[in-house]
Amino acid sequence: MSDKNYLTTDYTLRSWFLTTDHKRIAILYFASLIFFFFIGGAAATAIRIELATPQADLVSSDVYNRLFTMHGIIMVWFFLIPSIPNTLGNFVVPLMIGARDLAFPRLNLMSWYIFMLGGCITLFAILAGGVDTGWTFYTPFSTLYSNSYVIVAAAGIFIAGFSSILTGLNFIVTIHRLRAPGLTWYRLPLFLWSLYATSVILVLATPVLAITLLLMATERFFGVGIFDPRIGGDPLLFQHLFWFYSHPAVYIMILPGMGVINELVSCFSRKQVFGYKFVAWCSLAIAAVGFLVWGHHMFVSGQSLIASLVFSFMSFIVAVPSAIKVFNWTATLHKGSIHFDAPMLYALAFIGLFTIGGLTGLFLACLAYDVHATDTYFVVAHFHYIMVGGMVTAYFGGLHYWWPKITGRLYSEYWARTAAVLIFFGFNLTFFPQFILGAEGMPRRYHVYPPEFQVWNVLSSGGAAILAVAYLMPLFYLGYSAFFGRRAPANPWNAPGLEWQTSSPPPEFNFASQPVVTRAPYQYNEHFQAEPQNA
Amino acid sequence: MPESSAFAPQYASVPHRDHTAELGMWVFIATEVLLFGGLILAYLVYRHAFPQGFAAGSRHTKIVIGTTNTAVLLTSSFLVAWAVEIFSPATTKIVTWLLVGAACLGLVFIVLKGIEYGKEYDEHLVPGIDFQFAGPKANGVQLFFVFYFVATAIHALHMLIGVCLLITLAIICRRAPTTRHHAALHSAALYWHFVDVVWIFLFALIYLPGRSSS
Numbered sequence: 001m002s003d004k005n006y007l008t009t010d011y012t013l014r015s016w017f018l019t020t021d022h023k024r025i026a027i028l029y030f031a032s033l034i035f036f037f038f039i040g041g042a043a044a045t046a047i048r049i050e051l052a053t054p055q056a057d058l059v060s061s062d063v064y065n066r067l068f069t070m071h072g073i074i075m076v077w078f079f080l081i082p083s084i085p086n087t088l089g090n091f092v093v094p095l096m097i098g099a100r101d102l103a104f105p106r107l108n109l110m111s112w113y114i115f116m117l118g119g120c121i122t123l124f125a126i127l128a129g130g131v132d133t134g135w136t137f138y139t140p141f142s143t144l145y146s147n148s149y150v151i152v153a154a155a156g157i158f159i160a161g162f163s164s165i166l167t168g169l170n171f172i173v174t175i176h177r178l179r180a181p182g183l184t185w186y187r188l189p190l191f192l193w194s195l196y197a198t199s200v201i202l203v204l205a206t207p208v209l210a211i212t213l214l215l216m217a218t219e220r221f222f223g224v225g226i227f228d229p230r231i232g233g234d235p236l237l238f239q240h241l242f243w244f245y246s247h248p249a250v251y252i253m254i255l256p257g258m259g260v261i262n263e264l265v266s267c268f269s270r271k272q273v274f275g276y277k278f279v280a281w282c283s284l285a286i287a288a289v290g291f292l293v294w295g296h297h298m299f300v301s302g303q304s305l306i307a308s309l310v311f312s313f314m315s316f317i318v319a320v321p322s323a324i325k326v327f328n329w330t331a332t333l334h335k336g337s338i339h340f341d342a343p344m345l346y347a348l349a350f351i352g353l354f355t356i357g358g359l360t361g362l363f364l365a366c367l368a369y370d371v372h373a374t375d376t377y378f379v380v381a382h383f384h385y386i387m388v389g390g391m392v393t394a395y396f397g398g399l400h401y402w403w404p405k406i407t408g409r410l411y412s413e414y415w416a417r418t419a420a421v422l423i424f425f426g427f428n429l430t431f432f433p434q435f436i437l438g439a440e441g442m443p444r445r446y447h448v449y450p451p452e453f454q455v456w457n458v459l460s461s462g463g464a465a466i467l468a469v470a471y472l473m474p475l476f477y478l479g480y481s482a483f484f485g486r487r488a489p490a491n492p493w494n495a496p497g498l499e500w501q502t503s504s505p506p507p508e509f510n511f512a513s514q515p516v517v518t519r520a521p522y523q524y525n526e527h528f529q530a531e532p533q534n535a
Numbered sequence: 536m537p538e539s540s541a542f543a544p545q546y547a548s549v550p551h552r553d554h555t556a557e558l559g560m561w562v563f564i565a566t567e568v569l570l571f572g573g574l575i576l577a578y579l580v581y582r583h584a585f586p587q588g589f590a591a592g593s594r595h596t597k598i599v600i601g602t603t604n605t606a607v608l609l610t611s612s613f614l615v616a617w618a619v620e621i622f623s624p625a626t627t628k629i630v631t632w633l634l635v636g637a638a639c640l641g642l643v644f645i646v647l648k649g650i651e652y653g654k655e656y657d658e659h660l661v662p663g664i665d666f667q668f669a670g671p672k673a674n675g676v677q678l679f680f681v682f683y684f685v686a687t688a689i690h691a692l693h694m695l696i697g698v699c700l701l702i703t704l705a706i707i708c709r710r711a712p713t714t715r716h717h718a719a720l721h722s723a724a725l726y727w728h729f730v731d732v733v734w735i736f737l738f739a740l741i742y743l744p745g746r747s748s749s
Binding site for chain 1: 543544545546551554555558559562563565566567569570571572573574576577580581584585588662663664666674675677678681685689
């Protein structure tokens with residue numbers, strides 16, 4: 001093993017900004033996503049401070065509209081969708097399949113530049129005055145009435161979409177073509193199955209969003225009546241096209257998280273994943289059925305009752321593969337030798353929070369209840385349980401799990417566990433009261449509310465303060481460990497995956513010689529023996 | 536033909552690299568199908584809502600130019616397919632000319648499209664800029680022309696990208712072709728055929744409705 005690794009091959013800025021190494025591109029994404037996460041988080045903080053009292057103390061209604069729109073746009077398109085695929089995925093996909101890089105390394109770099117271009121354009125729209133339409137850009141408000149930077153923001157998202165498509169394309173081709181000898185589909189780590197399913201959605205759904213935003217911008221710019229009922233257009237068509245992307249997009253956000261959890265649960269209970277094939281195919285089932293449920297966002301839009309019933313039924317169906325996964329994780333934990341390391345704490349938090357998020361999703365799939373809960377804080381709480389409690393928690397878990405591989409350094413277990421517990425506590429205190437607020441009828445997107453809702457809002461804002469501190473903590477202890485942490489061994493968790501068979505951090509082309517796979521994944525019990533560690 | 540000796544370290548062999556590239560193009564085409572799919576879906580929704588307006592709008596399109604363009608594009612696709620088929624060290628000259636021919640036909644298509652746009656502008660059929668159409672069908676006709684312009688403009692943009700690809704490949708083929716360029720030519724041809732197929736759909740959707748009756 002050479003002592004040069006991917007971080008030390010070259011130190012120039014040029015070597016970073018023109019790199020085609022998937023590991024360095026993952027770091028570029030990582031840095032950009034931290035930036036976007038804190039912008040989106042700052043907007044969330046302002047929202048929660050405003051909502052601590054029933055009156056409008058901090059911002060006007062117009063500024064409030066721009067704040068929650070900015071929070072939504074940044075978090076959805078510039079953090080949640082790229083988070084796990086583009087950072088952890090970019091880093092570990094080639095390592096996990098024993099390849100020396102992704103199939104198209106230059107395309108990979110290009111997709112980072114496209115992402116940054118889209119991000120900068122969207123940030124420009126926000127700095128220039130912001131957007132007040134909500135992240136969904138519903139017509140006719142966005143096309144006729146809004147006096148904000150709708151076209152610029154849409155252009156940024158449109159461009160960032162190309163980045164999503166190219167990343168998905170790269171993953172699909174890589175997983176098909178570059179697997180190491182012996183690495184059959186049923187020997188593939190489950191994280192890769194979930195990324196494969198995610199990539200299929202990225203490739204097939206994102207172009208529909210692109211064309212939708214293009215039509216919206218055309219409508220707004222020329223006033224030609226695509227969505228304007230006065231000229232015969234149909235505002236509902238926008239919602240159909242928008243949710244045809246945006247519902248599958250929530251699976252873009254959660255499937256990679258589920259994939260990470262498979263790795264963590266198996267590793268820290270030292271057991272094979274229970275029902276490997278079911279978990280694998282459930283990823284694809286979620287991706288496939290996820291394309292058929294968009295209409296549950298439109299139950300109160302005036303679509304036909306038959307359509308609503310079909311979409312309601314399909315939404316219940318899509319819960320089945322998700323539930324299978326949860327049961328398989330718990331079955332994996334059963335009689336496992338469970339180690340409560342920081343990544344495992346995140347994984348356990350994920351299972352709990354995702355289950356709450358998923359079950360409340362069934363409330364909303366239920367036609368009768370959804371009519372009551374539409375546009376209330378119940379919906380806000382539900383999707384934050386999935387996207388923040390699920391996705392962000394899984395992201396942090398995966399980050400801690402692969403951190404020694406990425407940086408070659410170990411972090412402080414004490415601080416990592418403390419942060420994990422604080423995140424879990426702060427998260428529940430923030431979002432659980434919102435279920436109650438929603439059930440009692442507090443509508444979302446309002447900055448003033450009747451005084452009787454204040455107690456739950458104060459609890460929620462207090463939880464948000466804890467959550468904010470907890471999300472800042474990793475910045476410090478992980479940042480410290482990246483430079484001063486103890487050196488990590490090649491395989492600190494004694495895991496059998498291929499990514500742990502090379503040094504930490506890996507050399508430039510990952511493996512000194514082509515690995516050959518001869519056994520099923522997750523062989524913690526029978527065949528896998530812990531190798532002596534040299535720290 | 537010289538074998539391109541160096542290939543990136545993630546590939547096991549030259550054919551492995553070439554097949555990987557081809558799969559990449561197929562996945563890209565899948566994403567493009569959905570891009571035009573969304574547009575065509577929206578078109579069909581409004582055609583269902585305004586059948587008479589769409590038929591009336593369709594009768595104002597320039598079917599002679601549209602049909603000529605269809606023939607031009609099919610011929611161009613044929614030349615590209617021919618170039619892929621005969622690509623070998625002995626045929627670089629012919630391949631170059633076939634690609635140049637295909638690219639020129641692509642440009643002819645775009646020029647004819649421009650002339651067509653000009654005629655529509657003269658007849659006040661461009662929504663949002665200068666649209667005038669009186670009568671009860673006006674809304675349907677305007678929506679028809681919105682989709683006509685958005686769809687054909689996106690298609691023309693794809694054509695332009697394709698023409699650039701073909702010209703680049705023609706230049707490379709004239710200088711120093713290797714097996715790698717055969718793979719590139721193959722992928723570019725897939726793209727060009729796809730753009731052609733999209734046009735066939737657009738032609739049927741845009742030019743033909745309402746033509747059989749008055």
